[in-house]
Amino acid sequence: MADQLPDSTDAAHTADRSNKPSLSLHVPEPKYRPGDTADFSHIDIGEAGGMPRPDEASDPAQMTDFAYGLVRVLGEDNQAHGAWNPKLPGDTLRKMLGYMALVRAFDERMFRGQRQGKTSFYMKCTGEEATSVAAGMALASDDMVFPSYRQQGILIARDYPLVDMINQIYSNKADKLKGRQLPIMYSARDYNFFSISGNLATQLPQAVGWAMASAIKNDSRIAATWVGEGSTAEGDFHSACTFATVYNAPVILNVINNQWAISSFSGFAGAERTTFAARALGYGLAGLRVDGNDALAVFAAQQWAANRARSNSGPTLIEYFTYRAEGHSTSDDPSGYRSAQEREEWPLGDPITRLKDHLIAIGEWDEDRQAAMDKECAERVKAATKEAEKNGILGHGLHHPFRTMFEDVFEDLPWHLQEQAAQAIREREIKWPDSHPKDGAGK
Amino acid sequence: MSDSQTRTGPSAAAASSEENPERRLNMIDAINDALDIMLARDSDVIVMGEDVGYFGGVFRATAGLQEKHGKTRVFDTPISECGIIGVAVGMGAYGLRPVPEIQFADYIYPGLDQLVSEAARLRYRSATEFIAPMTVRSPFGGGIFGGQTHSQSPEAMFTHVSGLKTVIPATPYDAKGLLIASIEDNDPVIFFEPKRIYNGPFSGFYDKPVEPWKKHKDSVVPEGYYRIELGKARHVTQGDALTVLAYGTMVHVAEAVCADKGIKADILDLRTLVPLDIEAIEASVEKTGRCLIVHEATRTSGFGAELSALVTERCFYHLEAPVERVTGFDTPYPHSLEWAYFPGPVRIGEAIDKILKD
Numbered sequence: 001m002a003d004q005l006p007d008s009t010d011a012a013h014t015a016d017r018s019n020k021p022s023l024s025l026h027v028p029e030p031k032y033r034p035g036d037t038a039d040f041s042h043i044d045i046g047e048a049g050g051m052p053r054p055d056e057a058s059d060p061a062q063m064t065d066f067a068y069g070l071v072r073v074l075g076e077d078n079q080a081h082g083a084w085n086p087k088l089p090g091d092t093l094r095k096m097l098g099y100m101a102l103v104r105a106f107d108e109r110m111f112r113g114q115r116q117g118k119t120s121f122y123m124k125c126t127g128e129e130a131t132s133v134a135a136g137m138a139l140a141s142d143d144m145v146f147p148s149y150r151q152q153g154i155l156i157a158r159d160y161p162l163v164d165m166i167n168q169i170y171s172n173k174a175d176k177l178k179g180r181q182l183p184i185m186y187s188a189r190d191y192n193f194f195s196i197s198g199n200l201a202t203q204l205p206q207a208v209g210w211a212m213a214s215a216i217k218n219d220s221r222i223a224a225t226w227v228g229e230g231s232t233a234e235g236d237f238h239s240a241c242t243f244a245t246v247y248n249a250p251v252i253l254n255v256i257n258n259q260w261a262i263s264s265f266s267g268f269a270g271a272e273r274t275t276f277a278a279r280a281l282g283y284g285l286a287g288l289r290v291d292g293n294d295a296l297a298v299f300a301a302q303q304w305a306a307n308r309a310r311s312n313s314g315p316t317l318i319e320y321f322t323y324r325a326e327g328h329s330t331s332d333d334p335s336g337y338r339s340a341q342e343r344e345e346w347p348l349g350d351p352i353t354r355l356k357d358h359l360i361a362i363g364e365w366d367e368d369r370q371a372a373m374d375k376e377c378a379e380r381v382k383a384a385t386k387e388a389e390k391n392g393i394l395g396h397g398l399h400h401p402f403r404t405m406f407e408d409v410f411e412d413l414p415w416h417l418q419e420q421a422a423q424a425i426r427e428r429e430i431k432w433p434d435s436h437p438k439d440g441a442g443k
Numbered sequence: 444m445s446d447s448q449t450r451t452g453p454s455a456a457a458a459s460s461e462e463n464p465e466r467r468l469n470m471i472d473a474i475n476d477a478l479d480i481m482l483a484r485d486s487d488v489i490v491m492g493e494d495v496g497y498f499g500g501v502f503r504a505t506a507g508l509q510e511k512h513g514k515t516r517v518f519d520t521p522i523s524e525c526g527i528i529g530v531a532v533g534m535g536a537y538g539l540r541p542v543p544e545i546q547f548a549d550y551i552y553p554g555l556d557q558l559v560s561e562a563a564r565l566r567y568r569s570a571t572e573f574i575a576p577m578t579v580r581s582p583f584g585g586g587i588f589g590g591q592t593h594s595q596s597p598e599a600m601f602t603h604v605s606g607l608k609t610v611i612p613a614t615p616y617d618a619k620g621l622l623i624a625s626i627e628d629n630d631p632v633i634f635f636e637p638k639r640i641y642n643g644p645f646s647g648f649y650d651k652p653v654e655p656w657k658k659h660k661d662s663v664v665p666e667g668y669y670r671i672e673l674g675k676a677r678h679v680t681q682g683d684a685l686t687v688l689a690y691g692t693m694v695h696v697a698e699a700v701c702a703d704k705g706i707k708a709d710i711l712d713l714r715t716l717v718p719l720d721i722e723a724i725e726a727s728v729e730k731t732g733r734c735l736i737v738h739e740a741t742r743t744s745g746f747g748a749e750l751s752a753l754v755t756e757r758c759f760y761h762l763e764a765p766v767e768r769v770t771g772f773d774t775p776y777p778h779s780l781e782w783a784y785f786p787g788p789v790r791i792g793e794a795i796d797k798i799l800k801d
Contacts, residue, residue: 144536177569178570180567180568180570185568187568187569187572187573189569189572194573195572197560197561197564197568199556199560199561202529202532202557205525205526205529205532205533205557206532206536206557208529209529209531209533209534209537209541210534210536211533212533212534213534214537216489216515217539223533235553236557238523239529240526242523243521243523243526243529246520246521408566408567409567409605409606410608410630410718411574414719415719416718416719416721
């Protein structure tokens with residue numbers, strides 16, 4: 001019998017491979033690098049108003065088209081189109097525009113502040129304002145948000161004081177987080193805004209857990225979370241999708257597909273093969289792919305998902321298709337890895353310009369009022385900055401008593417931290433003999 | 444055994460002994476009792492993990508709890524430690540007090556980022572706006588032929604993380620009181636259960652018959668609520684010959700070896716590694732002048748290294764011999780050579796002889 005069995009060198013095992021090319025590894029490469037002419041005509045953006053609006057209780061299996069299409073409301077004619085038009089009153093639209101303009105003005109000034117040495121780090125969200133402002137406005141103020149690091153628009157849309165944001169960015173003596181966190185890693189419990197982590201995608205299962213808790217307690221509040229397309233590659237994303245679907249958690253998982261994760265284009269998270277909204281299908285989550293630069297579409301999609309979650313109809317994964325118009329952070333220079341032309345060629349335009357043009361087109365706004373609003377935003381930010389600077393800037397003085405370095409590691413201070421705190425305070429007297437408790441550097 | 448019998452095991456055992464003030468439980472029953480009491484006392488407590496719901500856990504620690512407290516208080520989870528710990532952080536932010544089970548300590552690593560970067564840091568990074576009061580229960584340690592993926596003792600990894608407490612009971616009485624205190628604690632607690640002694644204390648003489656807990660004085664577990672403060676070591680035996688610092692299974696092994704050799708040792712069961720009862724350690728070493736540290740975990744950068752450093756730093760002028768460590772070897776836990784790996788009576792005995800030589 002043995003001689004009838006093929007062995008590993010048998011021709012039958014290798015012959016049919018002999019004429020095939022050897023295996024090759026595909027390493028994704030973005031279409032455009034510095035100096036290239038960017039052309040996005042290959043991206044199918046569909047038509048504004050082209051997608052129907054399914055019932056909020058729809059079976060995810062019946063929503064396949066929504067994971068591959070693109071929900072859009074604002075058209076080239078600056079009018080709102082189709083079933084997804086949220087039909088917001090003029091006042092609400094002006095408020096939305098105002099928040100987005102304020103976010104942009106805030107980003108401009110904080111970026112400049114970092115360059116002036118007032119702090120160590122900053123992250124703008126230029127071009128992505130709608131994905132936090134309009135989405136945030138579609139939620140109830142007591143819904144819990146678990147943001148990533150580029151959702152300052154939610155805080156601003158919830159009327160969080162600018163001066164408190166800047167105090168955190170400056171790590172100054174009025175910083176509510178006691179100078180412990182990297183700038184922009186806000187936490188605002190009173191505004192139902194969860195503490196931001198620098199570790200990516202960890203907030204996703206946490207948001208699902210919060211939503212599960214709300215359901216366990218028969219509450220009416222839901223949770224929403226934001227993550228970049230790049231970090232959907234983390235295991236946390238898979239865990240969150242699995243728990244969300246298993247327990248039908250009242251949660252919205254927002255994926256901000258801004259095309260770039262520092263220097264890695266979305267292809268390194270799988271975008272060459274499928275959409276991020278299509279991730280929903282495998283989990284049995286409702287999936288929506290939405291024009292992230294269309295504030296009305298963003299609002300409508302978030303509202304759809306919020307209604308769905310609040311009625312126990314299930315979680316939703318939304319991909320907001322957008323573009324990171326500037327660098328990843330103050331530590332990044334995108335001219336080193338992508339075409340500078342991409343921003344102007346982006347087929348979905350700028351979210352603030354589009355909403356402004358819509359308001360003008362429907363007779364609710366004009367350029368003069370826009371100019372006045374932009375000026376007012378800049379002045380508000382400037383005033384808040386001056387106010388915050390009274391509390392100090394990073395690196396100028398020891399803003400926080402040394403004991404705060406050891407507090408809150410645990411609820412109580414165990415003996416080993418007590419000993420280490422005493423050491424730090426002894427060192428202070430050697431390193432900074434002139435510092436005085438009245439400067440905020442007390443024990 | 445039928446399903447219904449399986450599902451009501453420990454709780455039924457506990458209920459049937461209600462009139463008995465000298466009720467004796469094994470460690471599993473004591474843990475089940477603590478969970479049962481906390482689920483009843485605090486509606487914010489929830490118990491979750493792989494197989495913990497209907498089935499009651501692979502070690503039966505949650506048997507009967509779902510039936511008694513309901514499916515939204517005690518439930519199964521997907522096989523995702525990252526998800527289990529991650530949702531527990533979110534539940535804590537909401538105001539719940541989750542008690543997740545990680546089926547084996549060896550499986551905890553996919554959840555490490557959520558523990559180390561999230562649960563442990565949340566209070567600090569949010570300046571107390573949010574906390575993650577969770578008790579992560581997990582069976583750990585070897586001695587049951589679990590092979591390298593069901594035998595590890597990774598406690599030192601967690602003691603190295605600022606913001607985590609690490610608790611390890613060694614008796615049924617302690618398991619209940621420490622678990623209740625852990626669940627009530629507002630910081631995240633890693634609660635490692637020495638699975639070798641779930642059903643009886645272990646002398647380390649693996650070829651001798653297993654002693655059931657009911658013959659041990661610390662299997663007397665009172666009815667109802669009581670707590671044992673975290674950070675307080677337990678004096679197992681009093682003596683002047685040497686100090687033995689141990690926790691979990693190794694407390695019993697060290698005790699048996701000292702008894703076997705007729706040595707009057709001051710044996711401390713540390714009970715919690717963070718926070719550590721440094722006062723008890725210092726007092727004992729100052730009294731005996733000799734210190735042996737015993738743990739089952741691998742040696743290099745094990746918690747014994749921390750204990751050895753602390754004793755040397757703080758009690759050096761009281762020491763009459765170098766501090767000795769008895770530990771597992773720096774290898775994965777071998778399946779067939781388990782008893783060659785285990786830091787049992789021979790290794791402990793040699794170390795004691797060495798310490799007492801001069």
